[in-house]
Amino acid sequence: MSKKIVDASIPTLPLSAKFSRWFGRNLIRVYMFIAFTYLFIPVAYTFAFSFNDSGKSNLIWKGFTLGNWQNPCGAPEICAALGNSIKIGLLATIFSTILGTMIAFAIGRHKFKGRSTSNLLIFLPMATPEIVLGASLLSLFLVFKINPGFWPTVIAHVVFCISFVVVTVKARIASLDPRLEQAAMDLYANEFQTFRRVTLPLVGPGIAGAALLAFSLSFDDFIITNFNSGTVTTFPKFVYTAAARGIPAQANVIGSAMFFLALTIVIIGQIVSNKRKIS
Amino acid sequence: MLKIRTPYLLLLPGFAFLFTFFILPIINLAQTSTQTPIDGGDTGQYEQTLRFGNYIDAFVENREQFGRSFTYATIATVLALIISYPLAYAIAFKSGRFKNLFLVLVIAPFFTSFLLRTVAWKQILGEEGFVVPTLRSTGIISESTTLTSTAFAVVMGMTYNFLPFMTLPLFASIDRIDPRTLEASGDLYANGFTTFRRVTLPLSMPGVVAGTLLTFIPAAGDYVNAAILGSPNTKMIGNVIESRYFKVVDYPTAAALSFTLMAAILILVTIYIRKAGTEELV
Secondary structure (H helix, E strand, O other): OHHHHHHHHOOOOOHHHHHHHHHHHHHHHHHHHHHHHHHHHHHHHHHHHHHEOOOOOOOOOOOEOOHHHHOOOOOOOHHHHHHHHHHHHHHHHHHHHHHHHHHHHHHHHOOOOOHHHHHHHHHHHHHOOHHHHHHHHHHHHHHOOOOOOHHHHHHHHHHHHHHHHHHHHHHHHHOOOHHHHHHHHHOOOOHHHHHHHHHHHHHHHHHHHHHHHHHHHHHHOOHHHHHHOOOOOOHHHHHHHHHOOOOOHHHHHHHHHHHHHHHHHHHHHHHHHHHHHHO | OHHHHHHHHHHHHHHHHHHHHHHHHHHHHHHHOOEEEOOOOOOOOEEEOOOOHHHHHHHHHOHHHHHHHHHHHHHHHHHHHHHHHHHHHHHHHHOHHHHHHHHHHHHHHHHOOHHHHHHHHHHHHOOOOOHHHHHHHOOOOOOOOOOOOOHHHHHHHHHHHHHHHHHHHHHHHHHOOOHHHHHHHHHOOOOHHHHHHHHHHHHOHHHHHHHHHHHHHHHHHOOHHHHHHOOHHHOOHHHHHHHHHHOOOOHHHHHHHHHHHHHHHHHHHHHHHHHHOOHHHO
């Protein structure tokens, strides 16, 4: 008698439900493991081959060495290319973050005539294939007899970074509680003080994230750079040119170093924002 | 008065920049696309003759590459969707407090230059890599089959390189689904599959649409994967545009091809968004 009551309160699951439970608990973990392995295979390969004692072309494993890490500039022109990439990346980040943040505040904070057209103008560069962006800018530079090179590349990078900055900062502004600003105004802060002491610190992480995104987009760009950089070599351009005859192991060193550096920045950012949430 | 002007003042510098370096170049590209070579002029000198035949010539001459671009991009997008959906679902619903960590892991491969990773695939799938000998010795592929310089390698490279563009928007929209709606569906006797088809999938449609667009558009215009992982038989329209610019110095054809590519993408995207029924996305 008592057994029956227990049975009624905990109904046995049908087989299909049992299976789907097992599926949910285990198969999806296995799947995640496989998916992340797939994502990281080339990263691991790049890292492993940065220790290859390979000489000029880094195709076959020839033995372990730390030499490439001790001398990352050992391959000709590689550090000049890296330097160009960093300079172009920083300049493109500064310009696109300033211009993009202003646009994000206009669209995110104000209702005005032409707002939906503005949204469209921001969306268009993202919907244009990179090759069309690169080719059309090069055509314009050629018309005005401007030689492709360092500054044309910076300009080209700002064009495609702006939209991503706007989208990122706008999302942050949208998640802001407007009552915080109203509270500041109630406490006799004027508009400028409110902006500087309340709005900007709150939107700050969004702007920082947008700047990081802009830098990584610029640093990794090849197609648009290839069209507008002329004789200036950036790191991706260096890799592309070297790929035909085998890239030097120093490129793997720089790629791996960038990976760990960016990962560190992201993790520190996560820890800081978690701490803020707790306090 | 200042209040009304504020948004316009904020927009002015950015939009002036975008107008000069995005809109003007596109207009200029349209002009270039109908030019013809100057009689007796040097290579690279063209004059405006409004020759719209450039478009027909360019398309007919390169229809194979156009076809390939859209086929490869479509396959890569579908593959990326199939791989990403369970991954995004798992991160959103099954990863608990490790959610942020897994998200970082999806983006992390991006930090290694995308060209380095593509070259790495070339070497992993190449003759000296470990994949080909393993597959040969187990008899999965024949002795003469290679993996690099094939359409397979190009599509695989594209799928890999654009995967985060699919996973992140998918995650964003799946993460927003209230798990109680899934429970409610189960309470109403829907099995796992029905719940997925009738509840999860429709609710995640904005992510599916955004992800497919963010993957398809760069994939259709890409030429790096085809250049590194492919062969002359896998050339895409991007490769043609690049060589028209730099090797042949045939600007009008390159411009006409760029415009055709952009128009084709815009038409496909519009049809797709209409069908998917999430117009507010754009």
